[in-house]
Amino acid sequence: MAGAAKDAPERPAEEEEYRLSICSKLCYAIGGAPNQVAGSAAAFFLQIYLLDIAHITPFHASLVLFIGKASGAVTDPVAGFFISKSRWTKIGRLMPWMLACTPFTVVSYFFMWYLPPFVSGRVAWYLIFYCLFQALTTLFQVPYSALTMFLSTDQKERDSATAYRMTMEVLGTLIGAALQGQIVASAHVSHHCIVNPPVNTTDSWHDTPSFPDPSDPLSHQAKVYMIAAGVIGGVYLLGIVILFLGVKEKDDPYALNSDRAIPFCKGLGLTMKHGPYVKLTASFLLISTAVQLEQSNFVLFCTHAAGLRNHFQYLVVTILVSAAVSIPFWQKFLQRFGKKCAACGISWMIPFAVMLVTIPNLILAYFVAFVSGLSIAASLLLPWSMLPDVVDNFRLQNPHGKGHETIFYSSYVFFTKMSAGIGLGISAAGLEFTGYKPGICRQSNDVVLTLKILIGAVPAILILVGLFILLFYPITEESRKETKLALEVLRRSHQSTENLDDHKEGVSV
Numbered sequence: 423m424a425g426a427a428k429d430a431p432e433r434p435a436e437e438e439e440y441r442l443s444i445c446s447k448l449c450y451a452i453g454g455a456p457n458q459v460a461g462s463a464a465a466f467f468l469q470i471y472l473l474d475i476a477h478i479t480p481f482h483a484s485l486v487l488f489i490g491k492a493s494g495a496v497t498d499p500v501a502g503f504f505i506s507k508s509r510w511t512k513i514g515r516l517m518p519w520m521l522a523c524t525p526f527t528v529v530s531y532f533f534m535w536y537l538p539p540f541v542s543g544r545v546a547w548y549l550i551f552y553c554l555f556q557a558l559t560t561l562f563q564v565p566y567s568a569l570t571m572f573l574s575t576d577q578k579e580r581d582s583a584t585a586y587r588m589t590m591e592v593l594g595t596l597i598g599a600a601l602q603g604q605i606v607a608s609a610h611v612s613h614h615c616i617v618n619p620p621v622n623t624t625d626s627w628h629d630t631p632s633f634p635d636p637s638d639p640l641s642h643q644a645k646v647y648m649i650a651a652g653v654i655g656g657v658y659l660l661g662i663v664i665l666f667l668g669v670k671e672k673d674d675p676y677a678l679n680s681d682r683a684i685p686f687c688k689g690l691g692l693t694m695k696h697g698p699y700v701k702l703t704a705s706f707l708l709i710s711t712a713v714q715l716e717q718s719n720f721v722l723f724c725t726h727a728a729g730l731r732n733h734f735q736y737l738v739v740t741i742l743v744s745a746a747v748s749i750p751f752w753q754k755f756l757q758r759f760g761k762k763c764a765a766c767g768i769s770w771m772i773p774f775a776v777m778l779v780t781i782p783n784l785i786l787a788y789f790v791a792f793v794s795g796l797s798i799a800a801s802l803l804l805p806w807s808m809l810p811d812v813v814d815n816f817r818l819q820n821p822h823g824k825g826h827e828t829i830f831y832s833s834y835v836f837f838t839k840m841s842a843g844i845g846l847g848i849s850a851a852g853l854e855f856t857g858y859k860p861g862i863c864r865q866s867n868d869v870v871l872t873l874k875i876l877i878g879a880v881p882a883i884l885i886l887v888g889l890f891i892l893l894f895y896p897i898t899e900e901s902r903k904e905t906k907l908a909l910e911v912l913r914r915s916h917q918s919t920e921n922l923d924d925h926k927e928g929v930s931v
Contacts, residue, residue, distance in 0.1 A: 442579050449668025450573065451586040453520075454566050455594030456661035457559055460531055460654050462598030464555075465717040466738055467606065468534075469850065470725070472548060473860045475643050476537060480858045482545045484850030486552055487718075491843025494556030495836045499690065501564045502832025506689070514671030516565035516572065516828075523561040524662045528655040530554040535651035537644035560835065567831040570810055572671050580810050585753040588803040592749055596742035598654065603735030605650040689829040692820065698812045701895045703834055706805040707841040708888035709768060712881035713801055714842040715849055716775070716794070719876045722853075726865045727873040728782040737791045744795025745802070752803050760899045761808050764800060765892055771797035772882045779878035809834060811897050814905050821912055849876050 472483040501519075508515045534551040538544060573583055693699055720741075724734035756764040774790040813830050820826070856868035897905075 441576065442574050442583055446573070446669060447583050447586040448590075449664050450569070450583055451590035453661050453665025453669065454563075454587055455590045455597075456654075456658040457563060457566075458591040458594035459598035459601070459657050460527075460555075461559070462595040462717075462742070463602035463650065463654060464534075465714065466599050466721055467602050468552075469718050469846075470721050471535070471606075471647060473722075473858070475647065476544055476548065477541075477860050478545055478548070479860075480850050480854035484847045484854065486545065486548050487850055488843045488847030489549060490552035490556045491839050491846060493553040494560045495839035495843060497557040497560040498564060498832040498836035498839065501561050502828045505565055505568070505828045505832075506826075513666075514572070516569050517666065517669075517671055519565045520562050521662065521666060523558050524658055527555065527558040527562065528658045530558055531658070532648070532651045532655055535647045537641075537647070556839075560839075563835060564828060564832045566665075567806070567835070568827045569669070569671060570806075571813060571827045573669070574672075581753075581757075581807055584807045584810070585749065585803065588753075588799075588806065589746065589749040592742065592746040592799060592802060596739065596746050597657070599738045599742050600735075601653055602650050603738055605653070606646045607735050689826050690833060692816075693826070693829050693833055696812070696816055696819075698815055698895060698897050699830065699834075701891060702805065702808055702812055703837050705888045705892040705895065706801070707837045708884045708891070709801050710805075710838045711841045711845040712884035712888070713798055715845050715876055715884075716771075716798075716881050718846055719849060719873060723873045723877045724787075727870045727877075728778070728787065730782070730784065730787055733784065733787070737787055740788055740791040741795040741798065744792045745799040746795075748796045748799040749803060752800050756804070756807065761804060761811075762892065762895060762898070765804055765889060767800035768797050768804075768885055769889060772885060776878045776882065779874045805834075808895075808897070811902055811905070814909060815897060815901075818905055818908050818912070849880075852876070 469483060469487065472478050472486060473480060478486075505516065505519060508519070511518055513521075530551050534548065534555050538547050570580055570584060570587075574580055720738065721734050724730040724737060730737065752764055752767065755767075771790075771794040774793045778787055778790040809830065813827055816826065816830070852872050853869060856872045857866050858869050859865065
């Protein structure tokens with residue numbers, strides 16, 4: 423009785439230890455937002471910038487987009503390898519990586535939107551700086567994503583921190599698209615292009631440039647893109663300061679001091695054989711590719727295929743506002759009905775996107791944008807909420823290894839980036855094949871059809887196949903609870919073992 427009374431107050435104390443404050447969750451969430459701000463601006467506007475402002479061919483644009491994404495993907499396992507080898511410092515094991523890469527990320531991002539005065543080497547210019555930007559954002563994103571596992575051992579607290587993070591990242595995506603859209607909108611508006619040309623319009627009108635060739639780096643079109651890049655660079659610096667000051671990284675609470683880090687190659691092999699991880703990754707790499715195709719081709723679709731040239735920035739904002747406000751809804755939904763059940767929301771965008779492609783209409787476009795935002799929010803929240811469950815499941819099956827968290831997160835980002843890069847490369851190459859001409863008022867019917875397929879049919883197929891694979895994902899709400907209890911027993915047994923060893927050492931002395 424006395425022992426039970428003595429142990430009673432310890433549980434609330436331990437629960438309090440692993441409970442995160444709202445301030446910590448907010449600082450953690452804000453720290454990752456700048457990556458989304460920049461990523462959103464690039465996702466929505468980089469392709470049209472390369473085609474209509476930098477005036478490089480769709481084929482070269484496809485090379486820049488694919489190789490850039492591929493470089494970021496290749497950096498993921500490399501980053502995971504070196505981070506898993508990192509030693510613990512006074513500020514943690516992951517935080518030094520995020521602090522070190524941020525200034526270089528800002529520089530590479532700015533030059534990615536700079537229009538060089540030479541023309542012949544522009545493809546190489548954008549390829550170099552886009553690859554650098556992708557690699558550096560990876561060096562930030564891998565430790566930042568893995569940091570979730572080192573905030574708390576409580577699954578509810580980690581899920582809550584992930585919801586804060588996703589809400590802030592969607593807001594960051596909104597801010598990035600809104601900032602970029604409002605600042606650079608004037609670069610894509612021309613009085614020479616009208617939405618509904620007269621019936622007797624000659625073919626020469628189709629080849630009329632929508633704006634002058636911005637070969638001068640100091641032209642209006644080039645200036646507004648550099649201004650936007652400078653503003654977003656400032657957001658990067660603010661975010662990393664808040665993350666550093668507001669978040670405390672904790673060492674692995676489950677591992678014994680005698681546990682050794684899993685060698686990277688062995689850990690990668692174990693990761694690739696872990697069934698829940700394989701199914702989760704395969705599902706969401708298809709879904710994320712679909713979302714990436716929607717983002718990168720949406721502005722082009724509105725401009726050239728739907729007659730919504732003057733509304734694209736407002737439609738983008740509608741998508742992202744809808745996504746931002748729906749994150750708390752999805753968090754409550756998955757807590758009540760389960761994470762697999764919440765995945766059905768990703769499919770909501772399919773019928774409405776098909777309707778927009780077949781019936782281009784302004785009112786319908788805004789409705790489609792709203793529903794697409796709901797689906798995008800679910801696709802953003804779910805994988806990052808489910809991945810910690812996979813890591814816990816792996817931890818339970820491999821209790822005497824540590825350092826595997828960065829392997830899971832880096833390899834997941836590798837696959838999603840690689841698939842997105844392939845999708846973007848193929849979409850840009852498709853525009854080249856169908857005869858896309860940079861900077862003209864109206865594209866050919868083949869280009870319009872290609873844009874409709876890239877916005878409607880292709881994402882729909884990818885999402886449906888991804889959701890079908892997710893049906894076989896084995897981790898349920900019941901198994902999550904069982905894993906949580908088993909890990910808690912494991913943690914307590916580790917503490918008891920360490921206390922016993924300390925007691926023996928004390929007696930021997």
